[in-house]
Amino acid sequence: MNNIRLQLLLFLLLSGASNAQPPELRLIHNLEVEESDDPWINQQTIIMGDAHSGQAFSRTDSVNPYGIGWRGPVPASFQNRNIHLSISGFARAFSVDAKASIVISILKQDSTVYWINRPVNYVDKTLSSWSKVNEEVMLPSNLCTADYTLLVYIWNENGHSICDFDDLSLVFNELRFGSFMPASDTVSSAIPVGEYQEVYRGKYFKLEYDKFSSQFKILSPSDKLLMYSYSLFTSWSELDSKDISIHSSLSRSFFLREDSLSEEGNFVSFDIRSEACNSKLIIFFSNTEATVKFHVESSFLRPVLLYRQSFSASYGPELREVYRNSSHMDTKTFQEEYWLGTGGFQVLTDSSGFILYRVENATSLQLRPEANRFCVNLDWDLDHPLLHWPLLKGKEKAKENHSSSRITQGDKISGTFSIHGINQEIVIPRLMTFSEGRTGAVIWTEHADYSDMKLQRAVNFGSDTIEEARYASAGFVKHRIPVTKSAFYSNPDKELNSKKLGVLNTEIANVKGTPGFKEFLLDVQNFGQEICLHTPDQYTTTRPLLKEALINFQKNFNSLSWIDHGYDNLKKSNREDLVCDGLNEASDYYALDLWQEFGLRYFWNCFYEDTSLYSSLGFHSFFSQPYRGWGDRFPVPDFWQHPNRSKELVHWATTSTFDPPDAGMWDYFFNEQRMEDLLQSRGIKVMHVYPARADSTNGFYEYKDGHFFIQSGFDSALQRQSRLRDAGRLELISVKDYFGYQMAIQKVKIRPLENGFVEVENNSEVDLKGISFAINSATVKVPGKVLNARLEDGETFFWFDLNKGESVNIEISPLAK
Structure with missing residues (x-):
């Protein structure tokens, strides 16, 4: 039944229609004459000859590498909508090493925000014969507004071979998603x-x-x-x-x-x-x-x-x-x-x-x-x-x-x-999920698999030769980036790192058995990192060992979080996990009572990773999944409490594992464009990573001259994030601090008053430092409070401190709208 429900949901994502759906729009250039009514580009490449239809086609070569194309805002009837764009035509090559592609690009002013190229696949392998070409792309509504420019064109990538194209066709359709509301709520009710x-x-x-x-x-x-x-x-x-x-x-x-x-x-x-x-x-x-x-x-x-x-x-x-x-x-x-x-x-x-x-x-x-x-x-x-x-x-x-x-x-x-x-x-001040007016967050969560002290020092301090956090030259500690770092308490099975990386003939790092590991964790904790259990050990634990581990991590690290490890159906596979038998009172591996006894509250939930529920709805490797540009219909909570299966535990999720095989992907995944998209969408990205795992293909560190060092590309990615934090835009924070804050602001009450003021009351049990609001105005007063604010893209983000049990009245200028 459960698998059926997931399949039905996936079907729902791509079904549904609306009476307001615009009709299909076809833009066709047969290249027989230059078109002036539509924004066709690179028409200087049109020549006469043996065309697919008629007598004219577009030729690209070393002189003209860019062929026939289209440039302009998305057609008006499709603006602010998700789009399914079909691109077709006929292509021809005269050399086996010809390399042409269809480029789809989106610009905002002069900046490229999206660029892909789809290689032309010549169906007819006979040289100088015309082949039918079809490509399709889905474009999100946030990139299909009047502020953006869409480009589609032919690109001759190597230039030394001739590539021809004819009968270019662009077909616009609205990309539809099904409703997540009860069917009775999708139609209007009679007065x-x-x-x-x-x-x-x-x-x-x-x-x-x-x-x-x-x-x-x-x-x-x-x-x-x-x-x-x-x-x-x-x-x-x-x-x-x-x-x-x-x-x-x-x-x-x-x-x-x-x-x-x-x-x-x-x-x-x-x-x-x-x-x-x-x-x-x-x-x-x-x-x-x-x-x-x-x-x-x-x-x-x-x-x-x-x-x-x-x-x-x-x-x-x-x-x-x-x-x-x-x-x-x-x-x-x-x-x-x-x-x-x-x-x-x-x-x-x-x-x-x-x-x-x-x-x-x-x-x-x-x-x-x-x-x-x-x-x-x-x-x-x-x-x-x-x-x-x-x-x-x-x-x-x-x-x-x-x-x-x-x-x-x-x-x-x-x-x-x-x-x-x-x-x-x-005018309602909208409560933000980030403090001090920031508009996005990255939370690094480390899973402890096959870790070693040398690797820990490399990614946290810059090199395995640096033994204390205060001397860090690079890495998480140098850039003051918190990590929710999970660790094993014990290694009763004597699991070795050489199983993953031959040069490390050591046991997997654990608090109980690895000399200096507890001291290392205490050191990085003093520099802002959160320490928690990745279950007590590599395989299924015993209840006495679980209790011993919880006592130790509470005493030494005041742990509040937990990250599951090694879950599947086997008896050896960490049956104490949240998603195994940790919630099952009838099991010998029941753990919920001990978690509660020792104060654990924030638990990693693997649902989105292991169902891939929204994996097909990503876009261009941006952080959010489903991509927020597709719209807000998708139920994707950042955290939650289950009503009756896990008592007061707070669940937080990741959508994928980030496991770069080498250093080459850091500048791509963490470039300015993707970080800016995260901030503009006001999103949170929880990273599921293994930075200190013993793995020869790990992109977090490198091994040279007998020592481990942080990968320079990884360190540069951390440095870019730290600059955004220092600019007051990005929140770099641990699991316990972020989701603790979320649970507190859940109890903030906001209500309009008759005099035009808006009352904000903190009903939580903690003081809220830098509670933040967004408003389309720069004129805000909060009597009795020191108010901080910043402007960004026509909005004002303002913040102040609000103690537990305290309420304030926010006065907003009548010109706020």
Whole structure:
């Protein structure tokens, strides 16, 4: 069942359509005459002769290496959309060593942001014969705006051979992705009609109910429709049953239960029934502020695997702003669908509207602008993915999807969110996930496999001859770049590094048995590195050794994180792993109780790596996966807590292993273009690396004259990152510090006040240093606070310190929009 669900999801990524899809656009140049209406380029290469069609074609040689092509902005009907571009024509060569290609390039002003060349494959191997050529490329919407220039042209790479091209054709189609919302949320709902009776009227809102349709609507004091057409969607399968089918129910009947009064406001309650659970909706209308709080609670009637439960509604006013999960804001051009995470949106028409921002107790928020629908996910397996490798004989790669919530009869789940009523456009400061106004983060996480002290010194200090961090000449320590460094505690199996690299006849580095290794770890920890376990040892541990390792790492390193190692189905393969039996109370290798006892909280989750769920949606080796330029519809949380399989553990993910075979890739993967894309997308890249692994093809270090040194290309990549940090743009941080900060800002409450101010309250247990916000304005005041700010691309990033339990009112200039 789990594999089927993953396959269905992959199908979903590339399916779906929309009524707003533009028609296919074909641009064709037959080269018979020079075209002036379209931006065709290199037409000087057109000559007369034995063409594929007609009498003219484009010839490239040593004088004219660049052949017929097209240059200009993406056609207007396809701007701000993902594009599928097909390029075709006919090619001919006169030499076996001819080397021609089709180049696709994107420029922003004079800078190249994307460039690829697709070699021409001559189907007809007969020299001087015309061969059909077809190439296809997918281009993301963020590079298909009016600010970018698209180039397509023929390139004769070696120049000394003649290459001809004829009948160039460019075909533009919109690249479509399927919806991740319940099907009922992808279409508009009719404006409600019926015998609606007033149930509640207050200073800020009004609620009316129709007993025949069992629906209600929320209106403004001036009777403008705000919300309507509610539904509760539930998807599940029977727990521990031979029936593996997935069931779903869509409840549209909300049975009015009762209303009640309190000093704070009014409560209105509804019952909702489905095959799997009985649910109730409690709506609270405040007497003192324009706030409505929705609370949904479901009690399950049978044991199930719960894949999803979501509460959805339509909004009446016009969509004005979308607050994306990245802290970007969309105002005029909206995407077809958004997974907003903890983001939100603002709607307003004729002085009546509301803001929904930062759901309080739900896994995520989604939005479908063309349908005027939003969806609050009370529980969704894609918001908290998890894999499991069961203990099996004779198998190694059999994994199960444990992302769903395991529900027993009588279990309850709940979710809460609030809307804030408005009568004019309100400027909302968008909470950023980075501190001190930075717009991106890189977290280096080291997996401890086959490590040696010499290699550790090389990549951290610059050379294996440097023994202390204070003398570092290069590497992580020199550039003050934190690493979440996992390590083995012990090596009971006497595993040797020579298994990977012959010149190192040493045991794999471990705290208990390697002289000086604990002292080395303490030294680099004092320079900002985080030390954690990569499980206690190379293979499956024992419970006593696990406890001993946890005691040691708590005492020496105050470890809060854990990185799994060596997981598969075999008995020897680290059964104590999170994704093996670490969460299985019935197993001898159960570890969750010990993790909690010794304070571990932040756990690597391999779901995206081992399912390759979004691997086909990368782009040009940029860091994000799926590439953020494809849009925000994809559910990709940076961290999460599973509702009932791993208690309070915080999961964080990587999307791939970065394992360069040599030094040649550093300038490519970590060049200015890719780092800038990370910053512009406000993304986080968690690196899964093995910098100090004993491996002769390792690109992190080199061996010469009997010593190990850091690869110069790797060190240059670290240096580039440190410069971006020093410029105040990039956050270089450890797992515990970054995700600890994320858990704290989850408890920050942001709400608009009637006087135009916005209140920000820190309900976490820690002081927040440099809490940061983004806004389209340079005029911000925070009374009583030292305010820091910087401008970038028309936005202001501002930050200040906010102590635990403290609240402030942010004043924003009326000219902020």
